[in-house]
Structure formats: C-alpha cells, structure tokens
Amino acid sequence: MDVRARLTSAAVRAAHVLVVEAPGGWRERFAAERAAAARGWTPAASPADADVLVVCGAPGDDLAALLDRVWDQLPGPRARAQVRSPTGAGQALAEAAALLADERHQRRDARERRQEPAPLHGDMDHGGMDHGDTDHGDMDHGGTDHGGMDHGDMAPAGIPLASGGPDRDGLEMDVLHLSLGPVLPSWPAGLVLDVALQGDVVVSAEARHVGGPTAEGHHGLEPPERAAYRVDGVARLLDLAGWPDAASRARRTRDVLLDGDSATGHRLLVGLRSRVGRSRLLRWQLRGLGPPGRPDVHDRLLRALARAVDDLGRDAGDPGDGTSEDGGAGPDGLASATVGLELAAVRLVVAAADLDRLPTRREVVGG
Amino acid sequence: MADVSVVSPAWAPAAALLVLGGAWGAAALDGVLSGRSTGLPGRASSRRPVDEVARLMRQRRRTTVRADGLLWRVGGAAMLVAALLMVVVVPLGSWAVADLAVGVVWFNTMDVVVWAAVWLAGWGANSAHSLVGGYRFLAQALAYELPLMFALTAPPVAAGSLRVADIAAAQDGLWFAVWMPVAFGVYCIGVVAFSVWGPFAPAAGADIAGGVLAELSGVDRLLVLVGRYALLVAGAAFAVPMFLGGGSGPLLPAWTWVLVKTALLAAALVAVRRRVPAVRPDRFVEAGWVVLLPLVLLQVLVVAVIAVGRG
Numbered sequence: 001m002d003v004r005a006r007l008t009s010a011a012v013r014a015a016h017v018l019v020v021e022a023p024g025g026w027r028e029r030f031a032a033e034r035a036a037a038a039r040g041w042t043p044a045a046s047p048a049d050a051d052v053l054v055v056c057g058a059p060g061d062d063l064a065a066l067l068d069r070v071w072d073q074l075p076g077p078r079a080r081a082q083v084r085s086p087t088g089a090g091q092a093l094a095e096a097a098a099l100l101a102d103e104r105h106q107r108r109d110a111r112e113r114r115q116e117p118a119p120l121h122g123d124m125d126h127g128g129m130d131h132g133d134t135d136h137g138d139m140d141h142g143g144t145d146h147g148g149m150d151h152g153d154m155a156p157a158g159i160p161l162a163s164g165g166p167d168r169d170g171l172e173m174d175v176l177h178l179s180l181g182p183v184l185p186s187w188p189a190g191l192v193l194d195v196a197l198q199g200d201v202v203v204s205a206e207a208r209h210v211g212g213p214t215a216e217g218h219h220g221l222e223p224p225e226r227a228a229y230r231v232d233g234v235a236r237l238l239d240l241a242g243w244p245d246a247a248s249r250a251r252r253t254r255d256v257l258l259d260g261d262s263a264t265g266h267r268l269l270v271g272l273r274s275r276v277g278r279s280r281l282l283r284w285q286l287r288g289l290g291p292p293g294r295p296d297v298h299d300r301l302l303r304a305l306a307r308a309v310d311d312l313g314r315d316a317g318d319p320g321d322g323t324s325e326d327g328g329a330g331p332d333g334l335a336s337a338t339v340g341l342e343l344a345a346v347r348l349v350v351a352a353a354d355l356d357r358l359p360t361r362r363e364v365v366g367g
Numbered sequence: 368m369a370d371v372s373v374v375s376p377a378w379a380p381a382a383a384l385l386v387l388g389g390a391w392g393a394a395a396l397d398g399v400l401s402g403r404s405t406g407l408p409g410r411a412s413s414r415r416p417v418d419e420v421a422r423l424m425r426q427r428r429r430t431t432v433r434a435d436g437l438l439w440r441v442g443g444a445a446m447l448v449a450a451l452l453m454v455v456v457v458p459l460g461s462w463a464v465a466d467l468a469v470g471v472v473w474f475n476t477m478d479v480v481v482w483a484a485v486w487l488a489g490w491g492a493n494s495a496h497s498l499v500g501g502y503r504f505l506a507q508a509l510a511y512e513l514p515l516m517f518a519l520t521a522p523p524v525a526a527g528s529l530r531v532a533d534i535a536a537a538q539d540g541l542w543f544a545v546w547m548p549v550a551f552g553v554y555c556i557g558v559v560a561f562s563v564w565g566p567f568a569p570a571a572g573a574d575i576a577g578g579v580l581a582e583l584s585g586v587d588r589l590l591v592l593v594g595r596y597a598l599l600v601a602g603a604a605f606a607v608p609m610f611l612g613g614g615s616g617p618l619l620p621a622w623t624w625v626l627v628k629t630a631l632l633a634a635a636l637v638a639v640r641r642r643v644p645a646v647r648p649d650r651f652v653e654a655g656w657v658v659l660l661p662l663v664l665l666q667v668l669v670v671a672v673i674a675v676g677r678g
Contacts, residue, residue, distance in 0.1 A: 007421045007424070007425065008421075008425065010414075010417060010418040010421035010422070011418065011421040011422040011424075011425040011426075012422075013411075013418045014415065014418035014419045014421065014422040015422065016422075037405050037406065037407075040407050040411050040412070045573055045576050045577035045580070045581065046496070046576040046577045046580075046581045046582070048429060048577075048580075048581060048582045048583060048584045048588075049577055049580065049581075049583075049584065049588070051422065051426070073429075075426050075427045075428070075429040075584035075585060076426070076427050077425060077426065077427075110427070176495060178495050184576060185573060185576070186573065186574075197495070199502070200499045200502065200503075238644070239573050240572075240573060240574045241644045241645060242566070242568060242569060242572055242573065242574075242644050242645020242646075243643070243644035243645065244401070244404075244573070244640075245400075245401070245404045245640070245641040245642070246644070248401070248404040248405045248406075249404055251405075252404075252405070252406055279643070279644065281566070281643050281644055281646065282644045284650065285644055285645070285646065285647055285650060342649065343499055343574070343575060344569065344572065344574050344575070344647050344649075347574040347575075348574070
C-alpha cells in the first residue's frame with residue numbers, strides 16, 4: 001500500500017461525524033451514533049469539524065433545505081449518509097466511509113461544489129447550523145474575497161450589522177440575532193430557538209419547529225427502551241456540561257439497554273448514577289440553573305437517572321412523580337425560560353427540559 | 368549561582384521537537400483514555416493522533432464570510448508559538464536555550480500572549496459561536512491569571528532570584544511543591560486553564576459548537592489543537608524547575624529527570640479531563656477571586672516570611 005492510500009485510510013479511520021436527527025428519528029440516531037463509535041469515529045461539534053453528515057430519520061422539506069446549507073459548510077473531503085431505519089445505520093456509515101476514501105469522487109466533488117456562499121434572501125431564519133447567517137463560507141481558495149456579495153456598509157456580505165438596544169443594566173449594547181438549532185449537537189430534534197443576544201445573554205427568544213411532526217409516540221415504549229431514551233438525554237446533558245467521559249459511559253449504557261440486556265444495563269446505570277451524583281463540581285456547575293421554584297438542572301439530571309432505574313422495575317429511591325413539566329408548557333414556555341440566561345445556561349436548561357419528556361413508569365402503568 | 372550552559376541557538380529546533388513530541392504523547396494518552404470510555408480497542412485509540420493528523424492534513428481549509436483572515440490565522444498559530452517560547456527558559460539538566468535573568472517573567476509574558484491568541488482565534492472567524500468562545504476565554508483568564516501570577520512569584524521569593532536555574536538549584540533537598548503546595552496547585556490550575564483544556568475548556572465547549580474551534584478545519588484546526596497540547600506540555604515542563612526540584616533525582620542524569628517529571632505532570636494534567644466536568648467561566652471567576660486569590664496571597668506571605676527568617 002503506498003503512502004497516499006495509507007494516509008487516506010488513516011484519515012477515514014478518524015472521521016468526525018455530524019449526526020442530525022429529524023423529528024421522530026431518535027432510534028435511527030441512537031443506531032448511527034453507535035455505529036460511528038464502533039468505527040472509532042468522533043462526533044463533530046460543528047460543520048467545519050465534520051467529514052460525514054449523517055441524517056437520521058425522515059427530514060421534512062424545510063429541514064432538508066437547511067441540511068443542504070449545512071452540507072455546503074463541510075470543508076471536504078466529505079460524505080453524506082441517510083439512516084432511514086435503525087438496522088440500516090451500519091450499512092449507511094460503511095458507504096459513507098467508502099465515499100470518503102474515494103479520491104476520484106472527492107476531487108470531482110471539490111470541483112463541482114459551490115465556491116461561494118449561496119445567496120441570502122434577506123431574512124434571518126435560514127441559518128445553517130448555529131452561526132446564524134454569518135457562515136456560508138466554503139473552502140479557502142487563496143482569499144476571503146466575497147466582494148460580489150457586498151450589499152453596502154450596513155450589510156457587509158448581505159449580513160445586517162448588529163443593531164443596538166438597551167441591556168439589562170440600561171446601557172446601550174449590540175443585539176445579535178442568532179438561530180439555535182435545528183442542526184446543533186445535543187439539541188432537541190427539529191427545535192429552532194430564534195434568540196436575540198446581547199453579549200452571550202439571551203434577551204428574547206422564540207421557539208419554532210422544523211422538519212415535520214414532533215409527536216414521537218413515546219408512550220408505547222418498552223421499559224428498557226424507555227430507560228435507554230432517558231439515559232441518552234443524560235448523555236447529551238453531560239456533553240453540554242463538558243464531561244465527555246461520563247457522556248460516553250452514558251451512551252454505552254444506553255446501547256446495552258437497547259440490546260435488551262437489563263441486568264448489565266442496570267449495573268452500568270447504577271454506576272453512572274453514583275458517579276454523576278458524587279461529582280461536587282458538577283453540582284456546583286448545574287445547581288440553581290433553570291426557572292426559579294422548579295427543579296434545577298442538577299435535580300432533573302439525577303431524577304432522570306433515578307427514573308431510568310425505575311423504568312427497569314428496580315427500586316430507585318424516589319424518582320418523583322409528575323411528568324413533563326416543561327414539556328407540558330410547550331415550546332413557548334421553553335423559550336421564555338431561556339430569557340436572561342447566557343448561552344451555556346440556555347443549552348443546559350433546554351437539554352434538562354428535554355429530559356422530562358417521558359412519563360414515569362408509574363404513570364404509564366397507572367394510566 | 369547555578370551553572371547552566373546556554374547552548375547554541377541551533378539547538379532551538381531540538382527543543383521545539385521535544386515539545387512537539389510531548390504534545391504527541393499527550394494526545395496519544397488522551398486518545399487511550401477516551402478510548403477506554405467509548406469502548407474503542409487500545410491499539411486503535413493509541414494511534415489516534417496519527418489518524419487525526421492525517422485527517423486534518425487531508426481536510427480542506429475553509430473560511431467564513433467577512434472573516435478577519437489575518438488575525439484569525441495569527442491567533443491560531445500564536446498558541447503553539449507561545450508554548451515554544453515558554454520552554455526556551457526551561458533548563459534541560461545543565462543546558463538551556465536561553466538563560467534569562469528574568470526567566471519567570473518571560474514565562475508569565477508568554478502565558479499572557481495566550482490571551483490574545485485564543486481571543487483572536489475566536490474573533491477572526493466572524494461567527495457568533497466562535498466569538499462567544501473567545502469572550503469566554505477572556506472571562507476565564509480574568510479568573511486564573513492573577514492567582515497564577517502570584518503562584519509564579521512564590522518560588523522566586525524563596526530562591527531570591529527570577530532566574531529559572533537559580534530557582535531549581537534553591538530546591539536542594541526540599542521541593543517547592545512540598546512546602547508551597549497551594550502555589551503549586553494554583554499553578555497547575557493556571558496551566559490547564561491557559562491550555563483551554565478539560566475543565567477549563569468552555570471556550571471550546573460542545574455547547575457552543577466548539578467555540579473558538581467552531582469554524583476551523585484542516586491545517587488551521589490542527590495548528591490550534593497542537594498548540595493546546597504544546598501549552599499543556601510547556602506548562603508541565605516549566606513546573607519542573609519551579610516546583611519539582613529541576614533535574615535533581617537519584618541514579619539518572621539530570622536531563623532525564625527533567626523529562627521524566629515533565630512527562631508525569633503532563634500525563635496527570637491530561638488525565639484531569641476525564642475526571643471532571645467543565646467549569647463555566649461565570650462561576651469560575653467567583654472562585655478565582657474569592658478563594659484562589661486570597662489563598663495564594665497567603666501562600667506568598669508565608670513563603671516571604673520564611674525567606675526573610677532564613678536571612
């Protein structure tokens with residue numbers, strides 16, 4: 001094998017994957033994440049970091065259009081995979097890997113892809129991933145000349161400048177409009193939060209959904225699957241809390257539970273629960289986050305773990321009753337809960353609200 | 368005065384290679400440790416840095432609309448440059464690339480350069496998440512820098528010199544890490560923090576799509592990632608003459624001891640990432656000013672009193 005081929009196969013071994021979940025595609029996402037981990041692939045944090053774009057489930061037209069823009073942001077060599085059923089994940093990723101290693105295909109792709117950002121339409125809500133509209137750059141072709149896009153001083157490259165507004169201390173401060181989601185790791189599928197930021201503090205927020213219906217039929221889940229779903233939410237929250245190690249362990253626990261191995265799953269789950277519960281640093285970071293008078297992010301995290309143990313029909317102490325407190329409030333409640341928080345806290349609060357979407361075992365059994 | 372022979376500048380590339388080798392080792396260790404939690408087999412995870420470098424060398428560079436290209440690239444490269452400049456004052460046994468009378472101040476200057484580097488890397492991309500990452504780093508820097516500066520003054524006070532070799536020589540018999548543990552602890556926190564690593568990596572956090580890394584790809588990203596590991600290694604290397612007795616140790620020659628101590632400390636700093644969640648800058652600022660700063664000032668006071676008492 002010559003040097004070039006060896007380098008290519010090394011590069012493909014280390015690929016980073018941007019996994020996007022269409023509403024209702026969580027089973028496919030679990031399978032895709034698992035298949036990616038089995039290949040030794042790493043989750044990508046942004047399109048710039050990604051070699052492979054994996055779309056899980058069936059995106060609606062609006063989400064599909066956004067995904068095309070995200071696709072434009074992948075630096076390349078790049079590959080795109082569609083996972084339509086959980087069992088198809090391994091095959092889809094294998095094809096993506098082959099495509100990624102195919103030098104001729106990649107060269108052709110580089111030649112034929114758009115060299116300029118797609119034209120903007122004047123509104124602010126078709127931002128790709130998470131950068132609002134500030135980022136549709138493709139590759140670096142020896143310069144940053146997008147002169148053709150210049151619409152005058154008030155909107156360089158078609159992007160309106162930040163406008164001013166009074167901040168919480170009554171001072172004038174720039175306001176930046178940014179769309180969080182729908183393509184953002186550890187973010188609820190299909191959710192878009194249009195926020196106005198001053199610095200990194202959200203001053204107003206509006207939630208909407210893209211990508212199709214959000215009803216996901218969680219009520220009919222078997223206990224191990226329900227526990228797995230909860231543990232996945234825990235993994236995402238831990239990722240956002242900057243603890244990738246614990247998040248990886250949570251994901252492994254999730255996969256064991258999905259395999260139906262309740263005994264091992266229970267053992268791993270209990271280990272995870274005590275590790276997360278013991279961390280004083282985590283408590284310090286998550287305590288007090290969220291709407292006042294409600295359980296904070298740390299409470300919700302521990303409660304989700306307790307409920308997962310409870311799902312398996314084992315004694316978990318008090319998993320709490322009540323269901324989706326924030327889920328019941330709907331997206332508007334979620335949006336208003338994020339106002340006044342800085343970006344990191346917003347991410348944690350949204351992820352914690354997502355933890356409460358499943359009813360508890362008692363509710364399921366009782367109702 | 369401790370004896371250090373200043374080697375010819377032609378040896379500087381060798382020092383740079385040592386730092387890069389250390390960065391490589393740190394990345395490999397992190398690969399193995401993270402492989403253990405994701406369930407990847409050991410062999411695959413130890414060659415992780417090789418694969419990752421191959422991936423990033425193959426990946427295309429990209430830019431963003433209206434990026435501040437020059438400052439963006441300068442910021443990306445400056446972390447590695449700062450790390451390389453840090454180690455020039457670290458004596459490897461009896462050799463050093465530079466033997467400055469104010470070696471400690473030099474190190475401190477370089478760690479302040481990192482402020483600019485990370486912030487520019489966040490600023491240059493003209494992207495909201497990058498910029499938030501850059502500002503997060505500044506907030507974090509406000510929290511760690513003053514405690515770090517005072518932690519850096521404790522060994523010079525005890526040794527009566529700002530020259531790194533003198534400080535190493537002054538630890539004859541008793542390491543400074545032993546009798547000024549608070550300064551050592553705060554120093555280690557500072558190193559992890561200016562390396563944007565582990566608990567102090569919110570500037571590159573997953574919650575803001577990678578923050579300062581969000582828009583970087585290809586070789587630009589590689590440069591920043593290498594710079595991060597290099598800073599961690601340079602920080603560990605500088606701790607050896609400052610707190611860990613320099614090249615002193617039984618049997619082995621002094622230069623070997625410097626390398627061994629550096630490797631062990633760097634490994635410990637790498638491993639921290641697996642153990643703890645991120646510390647958000649808004650909460651860390653409070654801890655930095657209310658807890659760390661008074662503690663380290665007290666430490667300096669104790670050291671100063673002892674130094675005066677000894678005459």
